[in-house]
Amino acid sequence: MRVSVITFPGSNCDHDAFSVFSSRGHSTKMVWHKDSNLQQPDLVILPGGFSYGDYLRCGALARFSPIVKEVISFAQKGGLVMGICNGFQILTETGLLPGALMMNNSLSFICQHQLLRVESANSPFTHNIPVGTVLDIPIAHKEGNYFIDEEGLNMLQTEDRILFRYCDADAVASEESNPNGAVNNIAGICNKERNVLGMMPHPERAATDTVTSQDGRRIFEALESYFISHA
């Protein structure tokens, strides 16, 4: 795959994502937010971090970077876009994904291992991962408390667009296994066309031999198998 990782002022997981995709053999490019050329990617990564210092609202100002216009147009043509953490916040601000990421209900920045349950295999990002699979992928955020109104939540459920939910070791998504207060334990969702993913956990931080979980690889393997079967 050709992968483009966008760097905003304040991004801090762009090199992690670059490193993971490069090491998996993908032609990976770093693209500056002021550029207007995405470099013909198959997949765009909006990485984690604190774009524009999280001023006003997380992701609100990044939405006006020149490259985001290109990302929106790429996504609307069916291109694969993956927003991780701050990237998820940016995707909700652009309107590519519904809802909003609010401050954690604990008011604290949370940095920890987190278990997620795969809720749908019907996406490029969860392709061939059995529903119910539990993944250990870290979270690191203060604004990860996903909010959507009841009508929106019904839409996400009816359209099978919730891809990941926070859970415990028994794959139970409960209030106790919800780290940040997210509605319905939602950790990741996709758009209606299923080519845009936003997720708070960081799969790129669980994808190398040097860290204590490699479960993030399952998502990159899913993308790769989807790409091979649809290329």
Added chain:
Amino acid sequence: MLKAKIFVQLKASVLDPQGKAVTNSLHHLGFDEVLETRISKYIEMTFADNDRARVTEQVEKICDSLLANPNTESYHFQLDYQE
């Protein structure tokens, strides 16, 4: 000049954990009569224009396009003449 005094607040249907934490602290301080606290953003913006209708339209556009997230927030504002 006109000064816009803009309040951006969470919609009533959205939980406000900061407000809840402040209410708890106030109860610890003995202010038991406080039932609920909601935290809002207050933004001031100055315009050279003195035409209230034009500035009102501008501020509404500014709030809709950037200052408030329509998913979670509502806004209201007032315009005051400045020397």
